[in-house]
Amino acid sequence: MKALILNSGLGSRMGVLTAEHPKCMTEIAYGETILSRQLKMLVEAGIEDVVMTTGAFSEVLADYCRSLELPLRINYVYNSSYRETNYIYSIYCAREYLADDDIVLMHGDLVFENSVFDLIVSSRVSCMTVSSTLQLPEKDFKAVIQDGIIRKVGIDFFENAMAAQPLYLLKQDDWKQWLNEISVFCEHGNVNCYAENAFNKISGQCSVYPLDIKNLLCSEIDNSVDLDIVSSRLKELASRTVYMCFSTDMVHSGHIAIIKRAARLGRLIIGVLSDEAVASYKRFPLLPYSERKVIFENITGVYKVIEQMTLSYRENLEYYHPDFVVHGDDWVKGFQKPVRDEVISILAGYGGRLVEFPYANDEKYVSMESRARADLALPDVRRARLKKMIAMKGTVNAIEAHSGITGLIAEKTVVYQNGEAHQFDAMWISSLCDSTSKGKPDIELVDMTSRYRTIDDIMEVTTKPIIFDGDTGGLTEHFVYTVRTLERMGVSMVIIEDKTGLKKNSLFGTEVPQTQDSIENFSAKIQAGKRAQKTRDFMICARIESLILEQGMEDALARAYAFTHAGADAIMIHSRKKDPSEIFEFVEKFRAKDAITPIVVVPTSFNSVTEEEFKARGVNVIIYANQLTRTGFPAMQNAARTILEHHRAKECDEMCMPIQNIITLIPEE
Ligand code: SPV
Numbered sequence: 001m002k003a004l005i006l007n008s009g010l011g012s013r014m015g016v017l018t019a020e021h022p023k024c025m026t027e028i029a030y031g032e033t034i035l036s037r038q039l040k041m042l043v044e045a046g047i048e049d050v051v052m053t054t055g056a057f058s059e060v061l062a063d064y065c066r067s068l069e070l071p072l073r074i075n076y077v078y079n080s081s082y083r084e085t086n087y088i089y090s091i092y093c094a095r096e097y098l099a100d101d102d103i104v105l106m107h108g109d110l111v112f113e114n115s116v117f118d119l120i121v122s123s124r125v126s127c128m129t130v131s132s133t134l135q136l137p138e139k140d141f142k143a144v145i146q147d148g149i150i151r152k153v154g155i156d157f158f159e160n161a162m163a164a165q166p167l168y169l170l171k172q173d174d175w176k177q178w179l180n181e182i183s184v185f186c187e188h189g190n191v192n193c194y195a196e197n198a199f200n201k202i203s204g205q206c207s208v209y210p211l212d213i214k215n216l217l218c219s220e221i222d223n224s225v226d227l228d229i230v231s232s233r234l235k236e237l238a239s240r241t242v243y244m245c246f247s248t249d250m251v252h253s254g255h256i257a258i259i260k261r262a263a264r265l266g267r268l269i270i271g272v273l274s275d276e277a278v279a280s281y282k283r284f285p286l287l288p289y290s291e292r293k294v295i296f297e298n299i300t301g302v303y304k305v306i307e308q309m310t311l312s313y314r315e316n317l318e319y320y321h322p323d324f325v326v327h328g329d330d331w332v333k334g335f336q337k338p339v340r341d342e343v344i345s346i347l348a349g350y351g352g353r354l355v356e357f358p359y360a361n362d363e364k365y366v367s368m369e370s371r372a373r374a375d376l377a378l379p380d381v382r383r384a385r386l387k388k389m390i391a392m393k394g395t396v397n398a399i400e401a402h403s404g405i406t407g408l409i410a411e412k413t414v415v416y417q418n419g420e421a422h423q424f425d426a427m428w429i430s431s432l433c434d435s436t437s438k439g440k441p442d443i444e445l446v447d448m449t450s451r452y453r454t455i456d457d458i459m460e461v462t463t464k465p466i467i468f469d470g471d472t473g474g475l476t477e478h479f480v481y482t483v484r485t486l487e488r489m490g491v492s493m494v495i496i497e498d499k500t501g502l503k504k505n506s507l508f509g510t511e512v513p514q515t516q517d518s519i520e521n522f523s524a525k526i527q528a529g530k531r532a533q534k535t536r537d538f539m540i541c542a543r544i545e546s547l548i549l550e551q552g553m554e555d556a557l558a559r560a561y562a563f564t565h566a567g568a569d570a571i572m573i574h575s576r577k578k579d580p581s582e583i584f585e586f587v588e589k590f591r592a593k594d595a596i597t598p599i600v601v602v603p604t605s606f607n608s609v610t611e612e613e614f615k616a617r618g619v620n621v622i623i624y625a626n627q628l629t630r631t632g633f634p635a636m637q638n639a640a641r642t643i644l645e646h647h648r649a650k651e652c653d654e655m656c657m658p659i660q661n662i663i664t665l666i667p668e669e
């Protein structure tokens with residue numbers, strides 16, 4: 001694409017302003033002329049070749065262009081008859097430089113805002129800027145539009161016309177027709193009319209569309225009054241604000257390009273999504289908010305960086321009232337649509353505008369993102385993340401996984417609600433569910449080697465942190481090995497319960513014989529485990545069975561303090577009552593003395609309590625311990641029964657997940 005700038009005119013209506021240089025060198029803002037503004041826009045749009053027709057002060061003009069030191073190749077075409085001819089003849093003089101390319105054509109006295117130029121250069125069809133909102137000018141150009149196409153351009157047309165400005169994008173084929181006709185005109189001596197007179201002759205053979213810029217700035221400067229108006233519009237534009245939100249922690253050239261474009265609309269405020277919002281929206285951020293903020297603050301064109309706490313833009317838009325919100329057009333559909341709808345309605349409330357740029361889903365960036373995800377699965381990175389998540393969110397949730405497929409469900413299930421995304425923070429490898437999936441009772445019968453195998457199956461296909469149900473931890477002498485193995489594998493936390501002998505599942509309570517370990521023995525086991533671990537990240541959580549075994553609140557609390565003292569990194573308090581009051585009482589009393597040690601709960605029985613309430617009371621980890629198992633196998637039993645009842649699989653089909661959905665859940669690498 002080449003630019004054609006017409007600068008042969010005399011600009012005599014500008015008076016003294018054009019006494020020593022051509023009109024295009026008139027200053028419109030501090031240190032900025034009409035021409036310097038146009039040329040900088042060309043550079044930013046990636047245009048390298050310019051054809052500039054000149055007349056009076058041609059040397060002054062060329063010297064000035066050189067002094068700007070812009071990366072442009074400018075071909076100056078001097079129209080020696082500039083006093084006697086109109087710009088149709090200047091174009092004719094320049095014709096040999098203008099063949100075989102798309103052309104951006106502009107008059108040299110035209111001032112337009114960045115977004116107008118962006119619309120012009122990104123147009124897929126030939127177009128001319130028009131305004132449906134401006135009054136038809138008496139003396140300036142108007143474009144006559146028929147069937148959505150420009151049929152005539154001139155000053156004398158008023159019917160079916162819109163105010164028009166001489167800024168065009170002309171695709172090669174359309175331009176060829178017009179340029180040929182310009183040559184015909186000039187070769188017949190018609191050199192004193194507008195080039196548009198030639199266009200009007202051949203407009204039926206080309207398709208030049210109106211580009212309606214409404215009230216955006218695009219004005220010719222003909223006299224000093226125009227100059228004052230345009231200069232004050234430019235001041236207004238400079239104070240406009242633009243808002244964009246970024247969730248990324250891998251800033252790449254695609255982001256820089258969109259930031260540059262957005263900054264051209266006004267002062268750019270960047271909202272950086274909070275760590276918590278990034279973690280629930282896509283994945284644990286590789287860089288925390290504070291680091292991401294500094295990166296954006298140091299990108300040229302960024303005026304200010306603020307935090308955006310949720311996917312919803314509401315809070316920041318209502319506070320800053322930016323003139324523009326910029327986003328990729330990828331949110332027009334899909335899960336971000338409600339966020340977009342909300343943005344549109346907030347903007348409508350105060351007259352802001354949404355600008356959407358085409359979204360570039362470049363393969364290079366997709367592979368960077370998948371590498372980042374792969375890194376999250378590495379043992380060191382995965383292990384450390386549970387502690388970080390607890391510190392970041394205050395309260396995290398985990399769902400049970402007992403196989404690769406349930407791991408994928410825990411990893412990938414996301415629910416979008418009211419502009420927020422919800423997903424599980426971690427996975428729980430339950431002894432009950434691991435045993436059940438192997439058809440065995442939950443009595444520490446499934447040996448550690450087999451349980452490690454389950455962990456490995458899950459780890460192979462997921463990235464989220466893992467909390468491992470270590471039952472009683474076994475003999476202290478064995479537990480130290482378990483700790484080291486789990487730690488090496490990348491597990492974040494092991495929870496061991498203060499029971500001894502043949503362990504039975506806690507949900508049996510006192511209906512089966514169960515023995516609680518002594519505080520001394522269990523504390524010694526915790527101490528040995530803590531001594532055995534190699535990293536700071538790995539956590540050993542002491543699970544207290546006093547409420548399950550009806551030993552009372554005081555016993556539970558005494559144990560909690562003793563186990564914390566022994567080095568436990570977290571306390572799990574369990575109950576099998578529907579009523580959560582004993583859990584709440586424990587949390588309240590424990591928190592009165594210990595504000596820091598994370599508290600873990602497994603609300604299988606007391607399942608009416610919401611995560612928000614647990615958080616408000618000071619609980620840090622909420623484990624949904626068995627729901628995937630308890631929903632999964634009844635569905636399988638039902639399918640098996642249905643086939644047996646009907647002696648075929650047809651009736652079972654509607655209970656089945658379509659094969660396509662399995663394929664999307666399990667990607668092939
Ligand atoms: C498990 O999921 O195996 C547990 C929790 O230990 S519970 O079943 O509630 O005891």
Ligand code: MG
Pocket residue numbers: 430431432442469471
């Ligand atoms: Mg268990």
